[in-house]
Amino acid sequence: MRLLQSNSDGSLTPTEFFEDDIPEYAILSHRWGPEEVTFRDLIDGTSKAKAGYNKIQFCGEQARRDGLEYFWVDTCCIDKSSSAELSEAINSMFRWYQKAARCYVYLSDVSIRKGKASDTSAECTWESAFRASKWFTRGWTLQELLAPRSVEFFSREGNRLGDKATLEQQINEITGIPITALREQHLSQFGIDERFLWAKSRQTTRGEDKTYSLLGIFDVHMPLIYGEGEAKAFQRLRETIDKPSYTLVSSSSSKKDLLRQLPNADKAPYNAYDRQDEPACLPNTRVDLLQEIYDWIDGKDGQDERCIFWLSGLAGTGKSTISRTVARRCSEQKRLGASFFFSKGDGDVSHAGKFFTSLAQQLAKSIPSLQRQICDAIVKQSDVANLSLLDQWRQFVLGPLSRLEERQQSYVLVIDALDECKDDNDVRTILKFLAEARSLETVRLRVFLTSRPEIPIRHGIRDIPQAEHQDFVLHDIQPSIIDHDISLFLEDNLGRIRQEWTLESNWPGEEALRQLVLYACGLFIWASTTCRFIREGKRFARQRLDVILQGSSSAVTVPEKHLNDIYLFVLKHSISSDYSDEEKKEACDMLKHILGSTIVLLSPLSTSALKRLLQVSKEDVDSTFNDLHSILDIPNDPVRQLRLHHPSFRDFLLSKDRCGDFWVDEKEAHQRLATNCIQLMSQALKKDICDIHAPGTRTSQVESSHLQECTPPEVQYACLYWVQHLQRSGSQASDGEEVHQFLQAHLLH
Known part of the structure; x- marks a missing residue:
């Protein structure tokens, strides 16, 4: 494929790319005129003398505005003197338009210029010209309309008129093409x-x-x-x-496109990009437990009908690490059907809305013979996203699996942290439906499930016949076995820190390791938080270890007490001891404000979006988070989302008995966020915020990149969640004058 690149002197350089190396590009759609620039004109340097050069120049400039370095124009990117190249190009043309990042339709017979000065309807004259444009009558432009995901229409002056989504009603009336075809079906x-x-x-x-x-x-x-x-x-x-x-x-060619119609939670799989730094079990740890799980998967437990393995454990006991280990092993053995890792307050993985459809999409990839069954179900169901959990499960998972004709090997579903699914009724529903996997005849489906021992899950498991599930209570493992595994974990992590900072070969020493294991009290989250805290000390790693050893009581107490100690230690350490009492109080208040907002967010935000939502300075955010890397996942990239390393930190901050001066009042935090959301929306929202000039346009019809540009993440967050924050604060919309004023001014926006 030959693409054009604009040079600083205004000249154009054609560059040929092969299939695997093609960069992102824009593509032009237009009607040919009498003086089009050919490939030979480009090579000869005579292209600027032709009238058609203006269209090429327009395409290049628009592509540059959209951040695209390369673009394609049919008149001059195909050497039509070569019949072989022309044949290849025509047979590839649909795919080239389909893969373009942007398609610009240049309408030479549509102008936005007003007619007479007295013509009050002049602003709408372009629409009648748009409807009459000859572009809609040409043969080649049909595929140029249907193939690309992004099609934008421009007048002959180069002004944007709208896109395929915002103008779909007009295009439907002009062409007779169904709106569903225009929407990428x-x-x-x-x-x-x-x-x-x-x-x-x-x-x-x-x-x-x-x-x-x-x-x-x-x-x-x-x-x-x-x-x-x-x-x-x-x-x-x-x-x-x-x-x-x-x-x-x-x-066959449409299967992938059909599967994409299933609502999918991108962060759900065990190996999702956002989880790439999360660890699996170290070698020689959790040996007996993992063997018991693997025996259950293989049916060696003698209880082949037990289709569910429920691993329960207290916060911080390492359930998710075990889930990742099991999922990775099953994946390597080609036995992983699907995985879904719930995470409280993390968008699509915090609720059950996309749970079964995400499993279906993954199962279709894991079991090739299942693809046709799932695709058939998608074709029969026009409104996948709004189906009940029952219909999602029966139509896209259980039904297709039950219709498999040839006997399959066994597959495993790994469901982690089900307790972090926000609706208790959905949790019970999920357990009820997963138990139906026992009825499958041609494929054996095993469900490995982890959670805290919360009431809805305990009751849901209790409703499943005892013979159909196997339970394992993680915190019931012998303390000596857990201590051995934590010792190996600490030895491995501290050994890396020793190598990183060239510490003595015997650091930290057996006695220090023994004390740390004692302080961990069976909690892997304590051990991992401690190691992160020491690592963040960098060249002061040795001193940080000494402070932890000196500050912890040698007496064995409940695990939660030790977790409290390490969290309190990290928080206190983040406030400089050189501050005056007044400065310490101010720093503590800012820390509670920013951290409190972070832990009650209903969907993660980046640090840059968070500061704009909270209306605090970059310096305040940076200084607050600077020494909290051991408890927060703070990306170097300010536009990547901020996350807690473990949900136990949220529980800690919201418990007054556990965190003392650092306690966050949950209702107050929600109230502050509701206020911040309302203030931000009052400043940012306006009529036709995306400059579409087409009332009634749905969000789904607007190009994602254009939507992000006009409504940044913090504004989208405010629009989506201000009501929920208000509800969780215990306030009513009628209580505040600010809310009333906002609704009066912006409700219809």
């Missing part, structure tokens, strides 16, 4: 005769092109034979489509 879902009807009244300069322009619409390849005539070309296309293999090939 795979074209194979539309009948062959219907697709031919879309092209019936369109014209091409050469008769054969009326057929060749439809190759991508029907997902077929054909050799080009110019001179064969329109009728012969059309006959060859029909013969290709009518071959028995066509339906199968078309169906």
Whole structure:
């Protein structure tokens, strides 16, 4: 594929790329005129003298504004003197438009300039010209409308008129193409005769092109034979489509597109990008427990009907680490069906809305023979996102699995931290449906499940016949075994710190390790938080270890007490001892404000978005978080989301008995966030915030990049969650004058 690159002197450089190396690019759609720039004109340097150069210049400038270095224009990116290159290009054209980051439609017969000064309807004149544009009558422009995800329309002056989403109603009325086809539904879902009807009244300069322009619409390849005539070309296309293999090939090519229609939680899998730094169990740790889990997976437990393994444990006992270890091993053995790691307050993985559809999408990838069954279910159901959990489970998971004809090997679903799913009723529903996996005959589905021993889960498990589940209580393991594993964990992590900072070969020493194991009191989260705290000390790592050893009581107490101690130690250490009492109080108040807001957020934000939402300075945020890396995952990139290393820190801050002066009043934190959201929306919201000029446009119809540009993350967060924060604060919308004023001014925005 040959792409153009604009140079600083205004010249254009054509560069050829092969399939795997093609960068992001923009693509132009237009009607050919009398003076188009050809590939030869580019090579000869005569392109600027032609009228068609203005369109190329427009495309390059618009691409640059959209952050794209390369762009493609059909007139000059194909060497039409080569019949082989022309044939390859026409057969690849649909795919090139489909893969373009942006498609710009240049309408040379649509102008936004006013007619007469007295014409009060002049602002709307472009729409009548848009409806009459000859672009909608040309053969090649049909695929240029349907193939790309992003299609933007521009007047001859280069002004943006709208895009395929915002103008879909007008385009539907002009072309007769269904709105569902304009919204990226795979074209194979539309009948062959219907697709031919879309092209019936369109014209091409050469008769054969009326057929060749439809190759991508029907997902077929054909050799080009110019001179064969329109009728012969059309006959060859029909013969290709009518071959028995066509339906199968078309169906196969559309499976991925159909599966993408399933709502998916991107952060759910064990190996999601956001989880890449989260550890698995170290070698020689959790040996007996992992072996028991693997024996259950293999059916060696003698209780083959036990389809659910429930691993319960207190906060910080290492459940998620075990889940990651099990999921990775199953994945390596090609036995992982799917995984879903819940996380409280983390968007799509904090609730059950996309739970079963995410499992279905992963199962389709893990079990190839299942793809057709799931795709058939998607085709039959037009509104996947709004289905009940029952219908999602039965139609996209249990139903397709039960219709598998050939006997399959066993597969494992790994569900971690079910207690962090925010609706207790959904938790019980999930457990009830997962137990139905026992009824499957052609595939054995095992469900490995972890959670804290919360009441909804205990009751849900109790409702499942005892013979169908196996339970393991993590905190019931013999203390000596847990201490051994924690010792290996500490030895490994502190050994890395020793190498990193070239400390003595015997550091930290056996006695220090023994004390640390004693202080951990069976909690892996204590050990991991301690290691992060020491590592963050960098060249002061030795001193930080000494302070922990001196500050902890040697008496064995309840595990929570030791976790409190390490969290309190980190928080106190983050406030400089050189501050005056007044400065310490101010720093503590700022820490509580920022941390309190962070832990009650209903969806994660980046540090840059958080500071704008809370209306605090970058310096305040940076200084507050500077020494908290041991308890918070703080990315170097300020636009990446901020996260807690472990949910136990949220529990700690919200408990007055546990954290003393650092206690966060949950209702007050929600009230402050509600106020911040309302203030931010009052400043940021306005009529037609995305400058679409098309009332009634849905958010889903607006290009994602354009939406992000007009409504940054903190504004989107405020719009989505201000009501929930207000509810959780215990306040009513009628209580505050500020709320009333906001609703009066912005409710319809």
